[in-house]
Amino acid sequence: MKRLAAVALLGLGSLFVLPFQTGCSSSLSQPFEGMKNQPVTVHRLLDFEQPAAQGGAAPGVPQLPPQIQQWLSGAGALLPPGLIPPGLLPGTAPPAAENVQRFYNFRIVGTASVTDNKTREEIIEIFGKESNFQNPRQSCMYAEFGFQIGQAPPGGMVQGAPNPNAPADILVSLSCEQVQMFNHAWPYGTKTGLTPDASSKILAIVRRVFGA
Numbered sequence: 001m002k003r004l005a006a007v008a009l010l011g012l013g014s015l016f017v018l019p020f021q022t023g024c025s026s027s028l029s030q031p032f033e034g035m036k037n038q039p040v041t042v043h044r045l046l047d048f049e050q051p052a053a054q055g056g057a058a059p060g061v062p063q064l065p066p067q068i069q070q071w072l073s074g075a076g077a078l079l080p081p082g083l084i085p086p087g088l089l090p091g092t093a094p095p096a097a098e099n100v101q102r103f104y105n106f107r108i109v110g111t112a113s114v115t116d117n118k119t120r121e122e123i124i125e126i127f128g129k130e131s132n133f134q135n136p137r138q139s140c141m142y143a144e145f146g147f148q149i150g151q152a153p154p155g156g157m158v159q160g161a162p163n164p165n166a167p168a169d170i171l172v173s174l175s176c177e178q179v180q181m182f183n184h185a186w187p188y189g190t191k192t193g194l195t196p197d198a199s200s201k202i203l204a205i206v207r208r209v210f211g212a
Helices: 001-021 067-072 117-128 196-209
Strands: 040-045 106-113 143-148 168-173 178-182
Touching: 040 117, 040 196, 117 143, 117 196
Parallel strands: none
Antiparallel strands: 040 106, 040 143, 143 168, 168 178
């Protein structure tokens, strides 16, 4: 009888231990799981460059894509004017084109290294969890921000084919609600669209990173 009671108690113990063990996994999708201790850099980007005025268009009046117009009047309004890409708001002008540094063909208008460990972990967790992404609702890519997770090699940013030793470079377009990653394979297939919750998290992070 005592033996049967012991076996029963052991079985009950297993029932409690198993859910606890399976519910505590905090692993992220690759390559982000292996980048938890990597440095993170955030670039502010010029998401749209106005072509030269032609066909009667008024000079100095931005002819913005509808996705950017909608974003500026919606979620983009939550950003202070200093974080809106220059040239999009009336009275602002894009930076000069000479000797401009680019992040995957988008002009860099500001750069900040993430020095706060909690913020760095939040950034890697956003990109490392599939629940933050969905199939995109739009096909455009007007990137307002660029995230670089990992250390770029001497000589500048790596911008090429998948490379396990290269940083994960990610374009983030909040106006198009999607992302695009370089140097590594995107782990979620066609799910490159940001969920509303992920977009809100990124807005909060860039405000914090750039001190806005």
